[in-house]
Amino acid sequence: MNAAYAGIDVGGTSVKSLVVDEEGKILDEDSRESHPDGIVELVQEVAAQLVERTPQISGIGVITPGIVDAEAGVVHYASNLKLSNVALAAEVAQASARPARLDHDGRGAGFAESFYGAAKEWASSVVVPIGTGISAALCFPDRVWEGETFQAGEIGHIPVYPGGEACSCGQRGCLEVYASARNIGLRYATRTGKPPSAREVERCLGKDPLADEVWAEATEALALVLAQLTFTLDPGAFVIAGGLSGAGDKLLTPVRKALSRHLAWREPPPVVASRLGAMVGRWGAAVLGCKAAGSLSYEAWHV
């Protein structure tokens, strides 16, 4: 019987799981509602059930938001999950009797997109999930960089317009203020009185000048930060992920144009959409499961 590998994507509203075989074929896929209270017990339960359903699982990967020390297997702090200094890798390993590894959800997603997703053809890339917030996974040929204090990739709080609009973080002019899905919706609602939804803004593009305005402010702010990242990192490509990436070319075309404008004297890196979509976290976690089992078979997966 072939080995199998499990990945668990832990969030504040759902815990999603995936089990794949040596070739990356999906054997099991599930999602359960979650709540910050009792989240560790829920993850342990999910891990135990995955192993019960697929006993040949030989490694489990887990990803969470927050400040995560992958090497130690510890969630230092995750406000959305109400976790503080929890050795989650060890908890999962104990509940499942399988080796387990932990990493940050953004880095897991970055790993999946850069190693066998949208950015596979480049040696390096920056994967940018845009949803309630905005972050970045910095993908290098051999690693996704975690930062000296496990806080790399917090690009949502880059001061894109110094002294600009107030952000919920207490600073001003942060990228997230203008370009997170949440704030695109809120800024449109403030100007129009309509319900706050980025999807609604997207739907009204070309019909409502206020929607066009809010969208243009978002894509311009995003392009400015991608220009900063290009000057700094010179990545092979940018991969736009998360909820907002569902807008496809409505988002990517104006971002590409603005990025070219801000990079007058050099080629801009390609800006592409996530290939793994809502599954990206689970695929990243499954790779970790593979690594936990000491296997490199994920290198041959074709997603």
Added chain:
Amino acid sequence: MNAAYAGIDVGGTSVKSLVVDEEGKILDEDSRESHPDGIVELVQEVAAQLVERTPQISGIGVITPGIVDAEAGVVHYASNLKLSNVALAAEVAQASARPARLDHDGRGAGFAESFYGAAKEWASSVVVPIGTGISAALCFPDRVWEGETFQAGEIGHIPVYPGGEACSCGQRGCLEVYASARNIGLRYATRTGKPPSAREVERCLGKDPLADEVWAEATEALALVLAQLTFTLDPGAFVIAGGLSGAGDKLLTPVRKALSRHLAWREPPPVVASRLGAMVGRWGAAVLGCKAAGSLSYEAWHV
């Protein structure tokens, strides 16, 4: 007889060299005027003379500005040196009959500062030389990142104030406009009619409000970009290098204060001054010389 290693730092106005022994003790140190015309021949001549004076040299490292492919040993493009697609590593190896390696001057400096200079105690750092321009070497635990197209670290052209003052590069609001040593001098000269010199501005701090103003604009712009880099990379420390770092605490203190202000909800990384000063390029090149010879003895150097 112990082995020795040579480093050559190639610039548009001087070619500087260093020869060290296994323990990192300096055996030879030199500097010669240079000119872009005939620069390859000059570097070959310098290499040949170094080997003549110290025959036990077993590897030579060379660093240049521009777009440099270290793996191929090729300078793709260096406007200051009028070089385009020159296999400089091979040219030096031929002239000296020694193995030679090439890298970018900024990355070489970064390597030296991060591995045995001011940032030795951190796993990662960003080394920022400030002179005529501003660049950055992104130092990770095992490498200095070169970028997908060998253009990482061009932070001087980050649009720190979108739509701000015009830069010589054709864009607006670039960091360099406000904070390069050259432009600090020029902006002060424009406001006062005095000769354009950053050193003069530094000398007048606390006595001339216009000097204070120009200096504050420079340190604020620099701190904004260091904040961006902190959110993105979360480095262990920033090392300020190059000519302007000679200002010491007059520069570092306001930069640290402004950086803390822009990082309201997290600890700022330490901002320290270069330890290797004007020798940093040559030390980086000497490490390359060591690597060219297949030696790891630079790991034990104490500079």
